[in-house]
Amino acid sequence: MVDTPRSVPSISLTRHLIEEERAGHIQADLRLLIEVVARACKSISVSVAKGALGGVLGEAGSGNIQGEAQKKLDVIANDVLLEANAWGGHLAACASEEMDHCQPIPDVYPRGAYLLLFDPLDGSSNIDVNVSVGTIFSVLRCPDGVTQPEDVHFLQPGTAQVAAGYCIYGPSTMLVLTIGHGTHAFTLDREQGSFVLTTRDMRVPAATKEFAINMSNQRHWEAPMQDYVRDLLAGETGPRGKNFNMRWIASMVADVHRILTRGGIFIYPWDRKDPSKAGKLRLMYEANPMSLLIEQAGGAATDGRTRLLDVAPTHLHQRVPVFLGSREEVEAATQYHRAHD
Ligand code: AHG
Ligand code: MN
Ligand code: MN
Ligand code: MN
Numbered sequence: 001m002v003d004t005p006r007s008v009p010s011i012s013l014t015r016h017l018i019e020e021e022r023a024g025h026i027q028a029d030l031r032l033l034i035e036v037v038a039r040a041c042k043s044i045s046v047s048v049a050k051g052a053l054g055g056v057l058g059e060a061g062s063g064n065i066q067g068e069a070q071k072k073l074d075v076i077a078n079d080v081l082l083e084a085n086a087w088g089g090h091l092a093a094c095a096s097e098e099m100d101h102c103q104p105i106p107d108v109y110p111r112g113a114y115l116l117l118f119d120p121l122d123g124s125s126n127i128d129v130n131v132s133v134g135t136i137f138s139v140l141r142c143p144d145g146v147t148q149p150e151d152v153h154f155l156q157p158g159t160a161q162v163a164a165g166y167c168i169y170g171p172s173t174m175l176v177l178t179i180g181h182g183t184h185a186f187t188l189d190r191e192q193g194s195f196v197l198t199t200r201d202m203r204v205p206a207a208t209k210e211f212a213i214n215m216s217n218q219r220h221w222e223a224p225m226q227d228y229v230r231d232l233l234a235g236e237t238g239p240r241g242k243n244f245n246m247r248w249i250a251s252m253v254a255d256v257h258r259i260l261t262r263g264g265i266f267i268y269p270w271d272r273k274d275p276s277k278a279g280k281l282r283l284m285y286e287a288n289p290m291s292l293l294i295e296q297a298g299g300a301a302t303d304g305r306t307r308l309l310d311v312a313p314t315h316l317h318q319r320v321p322v323f324l325g326s327r328e329e330v331e332a333a334t335q336y337h338r339a340h341d
Contacts, residue, residue, distance in 0.1 A: 011197040016184065023181075033112065033116070034163055036090065037165075041173075042193070073133075074098055074124050081118055086105055095117045095118075101316070114141060115139070117285040121135060122136050126251050134251065134252075135167045136253060136285055138285055138288055157311060158311065163179045163180075170257075202260050211266075217269075264326060266325050268281045298327065299325050300325075301323065302330060305341065
């Protein structure tokens with residue numbers, strides 16, 4: 001008599017978050033906020049998947065504070081997240097890559113205890129060529145006594161995040177989330193319409209032979225970055241003693257997801273193309289949430305010299321150099337920079 005295998009009960013995002021609440025790792029209002037963000041990501045996933053059939057590709061004909069031409073989906077994703085969180089009741093304000101300043105929740109709704117930052121569509125230059133893109137989000141506490149949140153209230157270090165995650169719109173749609181107790185991955189079951197836990201406790205291998213760097217900027221880098229990459233490319237007979245492979249998708253969510261899944265180092269360093277910008281990536285809604293996810297999975301994240309989560313923000317849209325991924329490799333790259341100073 002063959003025992004029919006009991007179907008392993010799939011754990012939905014909702015059940016996972018309720019278990020985390022019962023474990024005292026999360027309060028109900030933050031649990032509900034994460035559910036609202038996840039529902040918004042499901043809606044964005046539907047729009048992204050329509051592609052050319054949904055009239056969502058191409059330029060929006062507008063620009064953002066970053067000096068970037070906005071894609072239609074940048075604007076659509078931003079609106080979906082704003083709308084979902086406006087009435088969600090767990091937020092005090094939102095801030096976004098696509099908005100000059102933060103936006104307090106409309107007065108008609110109850111003010112929540114949290115501040116939500118998001119990059120509504122990361123990697124959007126890839127959307128028209130059908131390469132994976134994503135949504136990145138970060139949650140902070142609204143400082144006590146603040147009834148009219150302003151940009152300045154968002155300027156908290158990455159260690160103050162109470163939750164961080166991304167949703168990657170790839171061959172499958174996945175939500176990767178941390179509330180400070182590990183990094184866990186959920187895959188969207190489109191038939192059920194729910195995110196299902198598919199990897200508990202993602203772990204970044206300590207060592208790697210894969211790097212993600214946009215090499216076309218090499219002539220603009222500072223000396224320690226030049227030295228680090230020179231030795232990286234010298235192969236097994238060089239000072240690093242191993243051959244490295246390069247992977248660069250130009251969609252941070254996709255590059256980071258690969259690193260969380262199989263290791264690697266992702267670097268977007270300072271470059272002198274525009275010295276006023278410390279590289280390209282934004283601290284508050286790209287570097288900080290990704291750094292928390294990576295650290296919670298056993299990896300490391302620095303700006304080349306300092307732990308990224310410790311960087312004291314000075315501006316909502318400030319940029320930082322980003323070195324993140326396999327701990328040993330991030331430490332090696334960071335050492336080149338510290339030794340140079
Ligand atoms: P966004 O689409 O939100 O503006 O972010 C794009 C970022 C990031 O996703 C990626 O790692 C980087 O830009 C790619 O930069 P290059 O175009 O220099 O490769
Ligand atoms: Mn952008
Ligand atoms: Mn981005
Ligand atoms: Mn973006």
